[in-house]
Amino acid sequence: MKNSTNEMIKRVRFHxxxxxxxxxxxxxxxxxxxxxxxxxxxxxxxxxxxxxxxMVAFTRLSKEPILERGLIVSPDINIIAxxxxxxxxxxxxxxxxxxxxxxxxxxxYPASHVRNVHGxxxxxxxxxxxxxxxNVIGESVLSSTxxxxxxxxxxxxxxxxxxxxxxxxxxxxxxxxxxxxKNVQAALICFDRIPEAHPHYFEPxxxxxKDEIVKLEYADACLGSPSVYAKGSTKLKKTGNWRLFRPxxxxxxxxxxxxxxxxxxxxxxxxxxxxxxxxxYDNCKGCLTCFYECPKKVISKDxxxxxx
Amino acid sequence: xxKEMLTGNSAAAWGARLSEVDYIPAxxxxxxxxxxxxxxxxxxxxxxxxxxxxxxxxxxMITAAGTAAATGARVFSATSSQGLLYGYEMLYNVTxxxxxxxxxxxxxxxxxxxxxxxxxxxxxxxxxxxxxxxHAETCQEILDTILMAYRIAEDERVLLPVLINxxxxxxxxxxxxxxxxxxxxxxxxxxxxxxxxxxxxxxxxMSQGVAVLGGSAYSYFKYQMHLASLNVLTVxxxxxGEFKRIFGRSYSAIEAFKIDDAxxxxxxxxxxxxxxxxxxxxxxxxxxxxxxxxxxxxRPFPSNELKTLLKGKKAVAVIDQNISPGSGGILxxxxxxxxxxxPDRPEVILSFIGGLGGKDISHAEFNHxxxxxxxSIETGIVPETQLLYTKNDLDQIxxxxxxxxxxxxxxxx
Ligand code: SF4
Ligand code: SF4
Numbered sequence: 001m002k003n004s005t006n007e008m009i010k011r012v013r014f015h016x017x018x019x020x021x022x023x024x025x026x027x028x029x030x031x032x033x034x035x036x037x038x039x040x041x042x043x044x045x046x047x048x049x050x051x052x053x054x055m056v057a058f059t060r061l062s063k064e065p066i067l068e069r070g071l072i073v074s075p076d077i078n079i080i081a082x083x084x085x086x087x088x089x090x091x092x093x094x095x096x097x098x099x100x101x102x103x104x105x106x107x108x109y110p111a112s113h114v115r116n117v118h119g120x121x122x123x124x125x126x127x128x129x130x131x132x133x134x135n136v137i138g139e140s141v142l143s144s145t146x147x148x149x150x151x152x153x154x155x156x157x158x159x160x161x162x163x164x165x166x167x168x169x170x171x172x173x174x175x176x177x178x179x180x181x182k183n184v185q186a187a188l189i190c191f192d193r194i195p196e197a198h199p200h201y202f203e204p205x206x207x208x209x210k211d212e213i214v215k216l217e218y219a220d221a222c223l224g225s226p227s228v229y230a231k232g233s234t235k236l237k238k239t240g241n242w243r244l245f246r247p248x249x250x251x252x253x254x255x256x257x258x259x260x261x262x263x264x265x266x267x268x269x270x271x272x273x274x275x276x277x278x279x280x281y282d283n284c285k286g287c288l289t290c291f292y293e294c295p296k297k298v299i300s301k302d303x304x305x306x307x308x
Numbered sequence: 309x310x311k312e313m314l315t316g317n318s319a320a321a322w323g324a325r326l327s328e329v330d331y332i333p334a335x336x337x338x339x340x341x342x343x344x345x346x347x348x349x350x351x352x353x354x355x356x357x358x359x360x361x362x363x364x365x366x367x368x369m370i371t372a373a374g375t376a377a378a379t380g381a382r383v384f385s386a387t388s389s390q391g392l393l394y395g396y397e398m399l400y401n402v403t404x405x406x407x408x409x410x411x412x413x414x415x416x417x418x419x420x421x422x423x424x425x426x427x428x429x430x431x432x433x434x435x436x437x438x439x440x441x442x443h444a445e446t447c448q449e450i451l452d453t454i455l456m457a458y459r460i461a462e463d464e465r466v467l468l469p470v471l472i473n474x475x476x477x478x479x480x481x482x483x484x485x486x487x488x489x490x491x492x493x494x495x496x497x498x499x500x501x502x503x504x505x506x507x508x509x510x511x512x513x514m515s516q517g518v519a520v521l522g523g524s525a526y527s528y529f530k531y532q533m534h535l536a537s538l539n540v541l542t543v544x545x546x547x548x549g550e551f552k553r554i555f556g557r558s559y560s561a562i563e564a565f566k567i568d569d570a571x572x573x574x575x576x577x578x579x580x581x582x583x584x585x586x587x588x589x590x591x592x593x594x595x596x597x598x599x600x601x602x603x604x605x606x607r608p609f610p611s612n613e614l615k616t617l618l619k620g621k622k623a624v625a626v627i628d629q630n631i632s633p634g635s636g637g638i639l640x641x642x643x644x645x646x647x648x649x650x651p652d653r654p655e656v657i658l659s660f661i662g663g664l665g666g667k668d669i670s671h672a673e674f675n676h677x678x679x680x681x682x683x684s685i686e687t688g689i690v691p692e693t694q695l696l697y698t699k700n701d702l703d704q705i706x707x708x709x710x711x712x713x714x715x716x717x718x719x720x721x
Contacts, residue, residue, distance in 0.1 A: 027313070030483055034313050042313070043482035046424070067586035069478050069579055070668070211672035211698045223709060226421035230713025 009062040012150055013075035015093045016082050017242060018046065018053050021143030024169055025081070026057035028147035028187075032157045032165035033061035041066055054082075054091040061154070072096075077153055079104040081129070081146050084241035086118060094120055102153055106130055106142065125153070127193055130244075134303075136186035137179070140244055144170070148187035152194040159191055239266070243286030245301040251276050253298040260290035260299065314486040316479030317342035319447040320386060320412050320472075322486075323454025325350060326494045327410075330381040331359045333372035338424060339476035340388040340414040347384075366395035373409050374402030377469070378516050380503040382458065383409040388476060389416035389430045396433070402469055403438030403533060405517045407506055408461030409469045410454060411439070415578070416476040417665035425666025426475040428578065428630040432606075432638050438533045439471040440540050441606040443578045445563070447486045450474050452557060455489075455498055459547045462501050465539040473606075477666065478579040489555055497554045537608045544605055561605035562613050566592065570599025571622040572681050573654070574674070575643060577603045580629060580663050587674035598678065603639060611646035618647060621654040623681035627696075629663040636693030637661050656684040662696035672698055 012029060016022035023044035030042030044057040058072045074096035083105060085091040097103060101122035105114050108131065111124040129145040137144075144166045151157040151165075166187050170180045218224070249260070254276060261269045261277050268284040269277045279290075291299045314322065320343045324332065334344040350356035363369040366387050377383045387395065392413055402409065413434075415426040431441065440460060444450045450472065457470040474480060508514060520526050544561055552558040565585050567573065572591075576584045581602045591598035601617060603610075618624060624647075628637025635641075640659035647653040658680055662669045673696045684690050 027483065031313055034485060039485070040313065041482055041484050043315075043477065045477065045481075066484075067582055067589065069482065069582050070666070073668075211670055211700050213672065213676040214697055214699055214702050216695055216697050228712040233711075233713070 008064045009060060009066065010076045010154055010156075011072045011074070012059040012061075012077040012079070012154075013072045014057040014059075014146065014150075015078070015080045015085055015091060016055060016057075016142065016146075017085070018055050020081055021141045022055060022057045022081055022146065024143035024173070025079075025146040025150070026059045028143060028162070028165045028169045029059045029150050029154075029157075030061075030165075031168055032147070032151050032161040033059070033154075035161040035164055036061075036157055038062060038156075039064065039066050041069065043070075045071065054085055054088060059150075061156075074098060075101055077102050077104070077150055079106075079146055079150055081106045081142050083107040083109075084243075086114075088241070094118070097122055104149055104153070106146070125149070125194065127190065129190060132186050132189055132193075136189065137182045144183035144187040145190045148190035149194050152191045152196075155196065159188065162187060162191060238282045239285050240280075240282045243284060243304050245286050245288060245291075246281070246304050247279060247284065247286070247288060247291050248300050248302055249277055249279065249290075250298040250300065253296060255296050255298075257295060259293050259295055263289050263293040265289055311485045311487050313483045314447055314451075314488075315342065315481055315483050316444075316447045316450050316474045317414070317481070318346055318483075319451040319486050320454065320474065321346035321350070322488055323451045324384040324410075325356050326451075326489060326491065327382065327384070327455060327458050327498060328500075329358050329384040329410075331361075331373075331376045331383045333361050333363050333369045333376070333383075333385055335363050335366050335369045335387065335391060337366075337388045337391040339416060339480040340386050340391070340412070342480070343386045343412065343414070366391040367398055370395035370398035370402060370411070373411065374398065374405055374407050374469075377402070377407035377409040378405055378506045379508040380501065380506055382462075382501045383407075384412075384454075385409070386412040386414065388414040389418060392430050393418070393433065399434050399437040399439060401517065404529070405506070406467045406533070406536070407469060408458070408467055408501075410457045410461060410472065411469060412450070412454070412472045412474065414476045414480045415473055423665045425477055426578075426629075427664045427666070428473065428628075428638075431471065431473045432630050434471055435607060435638070438537065439469050439607065440466070440537065441471045441473065443473040443604060443606055444479065445579055445581050445602060445604075447479055447482065447484050448557070449559070450479065451486060451488070452551065452555070452559065455494060456544075456547050456551055456559070458498055458501070459550075460540060460543050462503075463539075463543045463547075464504070466536050466543055467505055468533065468536055468540075473578060475579040493554055497551065540605070540608050541610060541612075559604065560613070561610035562617060563602040563604055564617055565600040565602070567599040567601065567617060569597055571597040572678055573599045573601060573618060573621050573624045574677065575601045575603060575624060575626045575639070576629075577606070577639065578629065580627075580669060583669050584627070584674070587671060590671065591674075591678060596678065606639070609642050609646070611642075614643065614646045615650045615653075618654055619650070619652045623656045623658070623685055624654045625658040625660060625677045625681055627660045627662050627669065627677070629661075631661050631664060640693070656681065656688075656690050658684060658690060659693040660696055661693060667701065669696065670698060670700075 014022040014026050026042045030040050034040045038061040040061050042059040046055050080093050085093050104125045106129045107126050108128040111126045130140050133145050151162045166184050256275045268280045272278050348360050351360050373383045373385045413431045417423040417427045418429050453472050461470045548559050574584050584600045588598045588600050626640035626643050628639050630638050637659050
């Protein structure tokens with residue numbers, strides 16, 4: 001059965017890490033939809049604000065006034081711009097996806113691989129937008145490319161609205177004309193690479209999942225207050241999968257000056273028994289401070305492509 | 309007029325800009341910071357002609373706002389949550405000075421535990437300060453309310469500061485199409501401020517906020533503040549009428565949604581109201597006569613309007629997005645008090661707490677609210693304040709408690 005109100009609205013959820021451009025991506029899609037004459041809402045949600053931490057952003061576009069706000073629990077389009085988030089339980093990137101969801105993953109893997117590994121329902125589209133961004137823009141900022149993929153998959157946003165929206169949004173954050181031009185170019189490439197909107201797309205969204213009301217009872221204050229009693233919990237949280245680039249030390253040429261050891265802001269470099277620096281890849285965030293600071297220039301950076 | 313995609317924060321900045329404010333003392337706090345970033349950028353770029361000062365705290369900020377307003381300057385400022393509380397002492401001072409500034413609060417749940425999402429314990433803590441309070445539902449309403457707020461605050465019958473509330477994240481960071489009025493229209497609506505009451509000048513010394521010893525003097529001035537606040541009930545409607553004439557958008561002290569033939573009425577405030585409206589639509593599809601009221605003017609409290617709107621209704625449910633531990637919901641008390649002496653009042657008034665720290669109010673919760681209203685009418689028994697919480701919520705907190713290693717057995721070992 002068709003549900004008239006749900007047909008009118010499309011809900012897009014963007015997953016990425018702080019600094020990757022997902023807030024801007026949600027805004028580009030928002031502005032492009034606005035230019036197409038839709039009612040629109042877009043908003044980012046951060047946890048504690050820091051670069052590299054998982055974040056989500058949302059865009060709603062609708063033919064009718066939008067009677068909802070805030071988080072999108074069941075997206076029609078779900079884009080995961082950072083593949084390392086796929087395995088991150090806390091990022092919860094598959095929350096609320098259903099048979100009608102189109103999930104887009106930024107990865108060099110084919111869609112079938114993502115389906116096999118994660119067993120997710122709905123349509124899956126993959127595209128290595130990072131590769132396109134690096135080649136065309138020269139940076140791994142994914143706002144325009146991710147937005148372009150989403151715009152195409154909505155099936156209701158034209159190339160020219162996308163182009164205008166990229167220009168408008170990037171001008172508003174004072175990017176240089178030349179950079180904006182490159183972003184437009186990268187966006188149009190992505191727009192072209194994505195096939196037309198999926199036919200299931202217009203099927204109605206599932207009714208709200210049934211939920212029950214519970215009556216809260218008094219709990220012992222050890223439970224009923226926001227404290228953590230377990231020790232050593234910080235070390236359980238590995239941050240190595242935040243890396244876009246992996247620093248690699250050429251120990252043959254290293255002079256053991258310890259500059260990298262001193263500069264690493266995350267204390268991920270230790271000195272081994274022979275006096276050589278060793279990187280803790282479980283936790284190195286790939287900030288590349290060591291790469292820039294090494295006076296002998298013997299640290300190289302390798303693009304991480306298989307982080308999961 | 310142009311429509312633009314604006315966040316609630318940018319809409320607030322536009323409100324200040326179009327009101328041609330003279331002075332903005334500021335202090336940043338998430339989720340309010342964007343308001344003062346946008347304004348300071350405009351001033352830096354020469355697009356806005358005002359004095360901007362970054363203060364050392366909200367306490368200084370509110371003091372500076374009040375003292376500047378006492379010189380006859382038009383003053384704007386903004387804060388949120390802990391920031392509002394940090395400046396709390398000065399709220400009562402600036403109302404006592406009877407100065408008409410406008411302060412925006414971007415609501416965010418109060419610590420501890422710390423969070424970034426909204427509820428209204430922050431802004432309602434200023435409930436008794438003497439500030440006029442207007443709570444907004446959309447980004448457009450924030451801009452419009454700021455323009456209206458200066459008209460209300462500067463009215464000779466009022467001369468009290470106005471606190472405007474918007475929900476953090478749900479409005480502050482959310483962009484939606486907002487109509488930005490032209491300068492000419494705004495100047496027709498909001499003329500320059502020419503104070504007859506507060507006008508400190510170097511050549512014109514005076515004393516404000518002087519010490520009084522003895523209850524009769526103190527009471528006199530406090531009572532005057534109360535009477536001034538009550539005048540807003542009239543002034544607000546006049547100002548709203550004129551606003552509608554010029555800009556075409558209309559606002560009342562209480563927004564009524566599908567209320568005329570409604571039997572079951574949900575009362576809410578701020579941006580979560582949209583969830584209530586969606587729920588009302590769903591109930592109506594099923595044939596249930598549901599309606600909704602959104603409390604917009606919180607201080608003064610529009611008791612008479614509420615009485616009229618709720619005359620003859622079967623049941624009312626107030627959802628408070630705040631909690632007064634040990635008592636319940638703050639606004640439900642105002643609603644109940646307003647209705648008590650009305651002969652044709654609703655049969656039952658139920659009180660619910662929901663949406664604290666930005667927790668969703670799901671359709672299951674709205675369903676529960678309506679079922680409880682029906683049950684109360686049938687049995688005549690009205691339950692105590694109910695804390696809205698679902699099985700999903702419970703699963704989430706159990707998951708967190710697990711991560712925190714907090715099973716009772718472990719703790720005792
Ligand atoms: S990339 Fe950054 S985190 Fe990793 S080892 Fe180098 S300095 Fe440390
Ligand atoms: S900074 Fe470079 S040369 Fe110095 S210890 Fe580190 S890797 Fe070796």
